[in-house]
Amino acid sequence: MENKANQFIRAADVALDDPDLQKAVAYGTRLGFNKRIAAMYEYGEEHGEALRQQAAQIKRRALANLPDLLEEAEKNLLKNGFKVLWAKDAAEANELILEIAKKHESKLAIKSKSMATEEIGVNENLEAAGVEVVETDLGEFIVQLAEERPSHIVVPIVHKTKESIQKTLEEKAQMPPTDDPVEMARFARAYMREKFLQADLGISGANFVIAETGSIGLVMNEGNGRFVTSLPKVHIALVGIEKIVGTLAEYATLTQVLPRSATGQTLTVYTNLINGPKRLNEEDGAEEIYLIFLDNGRSEIYQSNYADSLACIRCGSCLNACPVYDVTGGHAYGWVYPGPIGSVITPLLKGLENAKTLPYACSLCGLCKDVCPVDIDLPHFLLDLRKDIVQTQKGNWFWDMGISAWSWIVRHPKLYRFAGKVAARVLGLLPLKEIPAPFNAWTDHHTLPAFAKKSFTELWAEHQGEKNG
Amino acid sequence: MPLPKRESPIGKAVSLFVTCMVDMLHPETGISVVKVLEYLDIDVDFPANQTCCGQPAYNGGYHDEAKDVAVEFLKVFRDAEVIVIPSGSCATMVRVDYPKLFADDPEYRAEAERISSITWEFSEFLVDGLGVENLDGILPEKQSFAFHDSCHGLRMMGIKAAPRKLVGNIEDAEILPLDSAEECCGFGGLFSVKLPNVSAAITEKKLASIKKNEADWILLGDVSCMTNMNTALEKRGEPKCVRHFADILAESIPKSGAKRGENPDGE
Numbered sequence: 001m002e003n004k005a006n007q008f009i010r011a012a013d014v015a016l017d018d019p020d021l022q023k024a025v026a027y028g029t030r031l032g033f034n035k036r037i038a039a040m041y042e043y044g045e046e047h048g049e050a051l052r053q054q055a056a057q058i059k060r061r062a063l064a065n066l067p068d069l070l071e072e073a074e075k076n077l078l079k080n081g082f083k084v085l086w087a088k089d090a091a092e093a094n095e096l097i098l099e100i101a102k103k104h105e106s107k108l109a110i111k112s113k114s115m116a117t118e119e120i121g122v123n124e125n126l127e128a129a130g131v132e133v134v135e136t137d138l139g140e141f142i143v144q145l146a147e148e149r150p151s152h153i154v155v156p157i158v159h160k161t162k163e164s165i166q167k168t169l170e171e172k173a174q175m176p177p178t179d180d181p182v183e184m185a186r187f188a189r190a191y192m193r194e195k196f197l198q199a200d201l202g203i204s205g206a207n208f209v210i211a212e213t214g215s216i217g218l219v220m221n222e223g224n225g226r227f228v229t230s231l232p233k234v235h236i237a238l239v240g241i242e243k244i245v246g247t248l249a250e251y252a253t254l255t256q257v258l259p260r261s262a263t264g265q266t267l268t269v270y271t272n273l274i275n276g277p278k279r280l281n282e283e284d285g286a287e288e289i290y291l292i293f294l295d296n297g298r299s300e301i302y303q304s305n306y307a308d309s310l311a312c313i314r315c316g317s318c319l320n321a322c323p324v325y326d327v328t329g330g331h332a333y334g335w336v337y338p339g340p341i342g343s344v345i346t347p348l349l350k351g352l353e354n355a356k357t358l359p360y361a362c363s364l365c366g367l368c369k370d371v372c373p374v375d376i377d378l379p380h381f382l383l384d385l386r387k388d389i390v391q392t393q394k395g396n397w398f399w400d401m402g403i404s405a406w407s408w409i410v411r412h413p414k415l416y417r418f419a420g421k422v423a424a425r426v427l428g429l430l431p432l433k434e435i436p437a438p439f440n441a442w443t444d445h446h447t448l449p450a451f452a453k454k455s456f457t458e459l460w461a462e463h464q465g466e467k468n469g
Numbered sequence: 470m471p472l473p474k475r476e477s478p479i480g481k482a483v484s485l486f487v488t489c490m491v492d493m494l495h496p497e498t499g500i501s502v503v504k505v506l507e508y509l510d511i512d513v514d515f516p517a518n519q520t521c522c523g524q525p526a527y528n529g530g531y532h533d534e535a536k537d538v539a540v541e542f543l544k545v546f547r548d549a550e551v552i553v554i555p556s557g558s559c560a561t562m563v564r565v566d567y568p569k570l571f572a573d574d575p576e577y578r579a580e581a582e583r584i585s586s587i588t589w590e591f592s593e594f595l596v597d598g599l600g601v602e603n604l605d606g607i608l609p610e611k612q613s614f615a616f617h618d619s620c621h622g623l624r625m626m627g628i629k630a631a632p633r634k635l636v637g638n639i640e641d642a643e644i645l646p647l648d649s650a651e652e653c654c655g656f657g658g659l660f661s662v663k664l665p666n667v668s669a670a671i672t673e674k675k676l677a678s679i680k681k682n683e684a685d686w687i688l689l690g691d692v693s694c695m696t697n698m699n700t701a702l703e704k705r706g707e708p709k710c711v712r713h714f715a716d717i718l719a720e721s722i723p724k725s726g727a728k729r730g731e732n733p734d735g736e
Contacts, residue, residue, distance in 0.1 A: 012667050026674075323653045327670035361664060363657025363671065364528060366624035386530025395530065399663075403526050407534035410489070411541050413518040420493050441662040445669035446700035449494050456487045456496035460515045463503065 001121045001149070004334035005346050005355035011332035012361075021159045025151075025329045028158035032320035035264020036371065040257075042266065055257040056375040058250040059311035066302065069211040069244045070293065076214025077291055080276035085292045090120035093294050097122060097203070097236055100290055101131050104234045106201035110192075112218075112225035113137035114205025115153060115314060116238045116294055118336045119349075122203060133203075134195045136224035138188055145172040151330030151338065154262045154316035159329045192224065202228040202286060206239040207313070208254060209291070212247045215275045216291065219255055219268040229274055235286035237274075241293050242302075242310035254313065261373040262315035297349040306381055309344050311374045318368035318378060324361050333358060340368035340378045347385055353394045359385035417457060424451030472564065472626065475586045478598040482512040484549035486542075486588075488559045488692070489521040495692045501719030502555045502591055509601060510728050519545045522554075524562040527570065529659050536570055543567075543580050551598075552588040555715050556691045557622015560590035565625050590622055591715060592631035592690060603638040605729065606721025614717065615647035615684035617675075617698075619691040623651060632690055632714045639721040647687065649678035656697035672701050679710065688714040 004011065015021050041048035062069060074084050087093035101109065109131055111117065123133045123144075135144040139156035143149065146168045150156030157165065162181060169175035175187045204225060208217035216237055218225055229235050245251055251273075259265040278285030301310055319325045319339030330338030335346050335355070343358035359382045368378045389395050409416050427448065442448070454462075483506055487499040506513045523538035542563070546552055554560040564585050571581035595601045614636055622628040637644045655661065655671030676698065679687055687710055689695055699709035722729075 009664060009666075012664070016666055016670050323655065323671045323674075324664075324667055327667060327674070359530075360660065361667070363620070363653050363655060363660045363668065365620035365653035365657070367620070367651075367653070370624060383528065383530070386528070387532050388530075390530040390532070399529065399659075400531075403529055403531045403534050407523075407526055407531070407538050410520040410523075410538050413520055416520045424493065441665040443704075444665055445672070445704060446697070447703040449696045449700050451493055452496045454496060456492040456499035457515075457517075459496045459500055460503070463500065 001336060003350045003354055005358050007334055008332055008357040008361055012328040015328045015332050020161045021329050024159050024161045028155055029320040029326050036261055036317050039260040039264040039266055051257055052373055054253055055373050059374045062245050063310055069246055073209050073211040073244055080214045082276055083290045085290060087292050088295045090296055093120050093292055094125040096292055098129055100236055101201055106131050108132045108199045109201040109203050110134050110136050110195055110199040110228050112204045112228040113140050116205045116240050136192050138222055141188060142168055152316055152319055153314050196227040196231055199232045202232040202235040204228050204237050206237050206243055208251050209239055209244050210248055210251050211244055215273045217251050218272040221269040223270055230284045233287045235289045237291045238294055241295055241298050257373045258313050258315050261317045301348050306348055308376055311376055312341050315373055317371045321367040321371040344378055344381045352389055356389050356394050427451055478551040481550040483551050483553050484514045484516055484546055486519055486552055486554045488556045490692045498713045498715050501715040504719045508722050508729050516545050522559045522562040525658055539567055543584055553591055553594045555591040557590050557619045557628050558691050561621040561625040563588045590628055592635055593628055596631035596634055602634045604722055606639040608639055608641040608721050611641045613643040613645050613684045614686050614688045615645045615682050616650055617687055617689040618651050619689050619694045620653050622690055636714050636717055645684040647682050649675055654694045654698050656694050687711045690714060
């Protein structure tokens with residue numbers, strides 16, 4: 001998918017002027033934020049924190065042993081009858097998927113929600129080759145009908161109001177007019193049921209791959225994923241290499257943490273373990289399952305100082321907590337992964353120069369770290385990315401000059417105090433309430449703060465005089 | 470992650486780092502801090518030549534420039550026994566970020582760690598450092614206050630209860646809850662000028678919550694957030710309602726010169 005991360009500021013302005021988006025995102029993120037707290041700390045602060053630390057350690061352990069675990073997973077997946085493929089980048093993954101579709105003469109692919117497939121643009125690739133692709137997660141389905149992109153990792157249509165969803169369904173899927181959400185869902189269900197029965201290819205992601213047992217772990221709420229992974233004869237699961245966990249017991253812990261963190265559920269409605277294609281005595285299941293491990297920049301992150309960002313389990317809680325995401329929504333971030341985690345991994349996956357605004361799209365409030373179920377230090381990574389941007393001179397000369405001038409002045413206290421005095425006098429004399437562009441960033445939304453007539457330094461000298469005199 | 474335990478500051482002289490914003494924009498807050506410390510009979514020093522902690526550069530990604538400024542800070546406070554800072558954000562820079570900034574610097578690492586270990590945010594110093602929760606202050610009239618927890622102080626240093634205790638123990642002061650207490654005010658330093666419209670939209674939400682609040686004043690421990698909110702209110706033609714808690718503490722204790730425990734009227 002095309003990356004427009006460097007247009008963040010312009011895209012954010014569009015979002016700020018969209019009252020529907022403002023209303024919908026604020027409602028959705030607040031709901032997610034509060035539900036997470038209720039579910040995560042259901043048995044008290046201590047229990048919730050312990051669970052969180054346990055999840056953090058599971059993912060750290062998996063990352064520390066990633067190469068070994070991937071080998072172990074491959075071995076056990078093969079033993080279970082999966083076909084295991086490796087894709088070093090988006091192009092390779094798309095080629096593999098297309099090959100599989102061609103080999104099986106697929107005409108209609110049904111998909112369950114997967115950010116990895118968004119990342120490599122599976123839908124466009126298959127559609128260009130004449131394969132119809134239908135998203136079957138309700139949110140993704142609406143996004144697809146509206147010809148949009150998911151704006152949230154877990155809640156793809158968090159930016160849409162009920163009214164705009166109704167409009168999309170009526171206009172694009174000929175839904176009989178109704179403003180009842182239950183009716184709308186019922187309509188979508190019937191619409192999709194047809195597709196489920198016709199489809200010859202199912203495409204999913206995976207929340208986890210369990211190395212010990214060679215299984216795919218998928219959590220979901222709508223049941224569409226079970227259709228996608230068991231009705232069509234062929235199932236492709238596209239999985240980032242960082243999704244690996246060591247053991248089934250670890251998977252069990254993560255299935256408690258992910259839903260609590262993502263949607264405020266103690267467990268998702270469906271918690272699946274797929275242990276291979278349909279066996280001789282089984283009635284349901286895909287006859288062939290291809291598991292494609294996707295690198296697409298991950299192994300580079302793995303070898304960098306940002307390896308810990310691969311611990312992410314894509315719960316979206318940092319999006320719900322982020323004050324920036326709250327007012328911009330997800331599309332402004334310009335690529336697949338929005339919010340704080342997106343601001344960290346987009347520059348890493350797409351190149352610093354192609355996402356250099358994102359690390360700055362943050363007030364450094366630190367809340368994303370507090371809510372992260374695996375305790376990724378996102379604010380620290382954002383600061384480090386800013387450092388990388390500056391040090392590789394991918395920043396902005398205006399700021400470079402400003403900061404070096406500032407740093408020079410503050411290292412010369414006499415000059416600094418003199419400059420302060422001059423500023424206080426000059427700004428005091430000018431009838432200045434506004435500043436002309438491009439220096440008006442502050443005064444567009446604030447008055448100019450008034451300099452004090454006497455600085456603390458001066459008041460302190462007087463205070464010392466009084467005390468001693 | 471809780472910060473490591475450190476030596477008690479009781480009985481030590483205080484070197485005040487007043488912060489650049491207090492120095493130039495709100496010197497009265499610096500004087501309030503001095504007043505409270507002297508009221509507690511603490512020796513206060515204001516090392517000359519102090520300017521800024523370097524946070525603007527650090528947060529902007531300019532680590533070299535931040536280091537240059539931080540080295541000056543280390544030099545200026547070389548002889549300090551205890552450093553007190555009336556800002557959660559600047560205190561975080563020295564306490565939490567200096568050790569990271571100098572982690573790979575053989576020349577200054579040890580000094581950065583030492584300076585970090587003697588640095589306290591003002592309310593943290595009084596309550597956690599000295600064990601002073603009650604200044605026996607009285608306000609001229611009943612007033613109500615609600616607290617905004619500035620992000621850095623709250624999440625990087627765990628400052629939440631201390632300022633509430635200090636103000637809550639003033640006679641005639643009432644603490645009211647603020648539903649958005651822990652939500653960012655949108656300032657974020659350079660963030661507010663690099664992404665002014667996004668910053669302003671966050672501030673807007675904060676102000677909406679403040680406007681609904683019934684407290685007479687919103688209190689906080691950072692003049693940066695205070696300036697952001699007050700100048701945004703002023704721009705909208707509304708009265709400024711955000712104050713630094715140090716100013717309330719100073720108003721509640723006798724005029725300068727008196728020490729705690731002494732009869733303020735000298736009788």
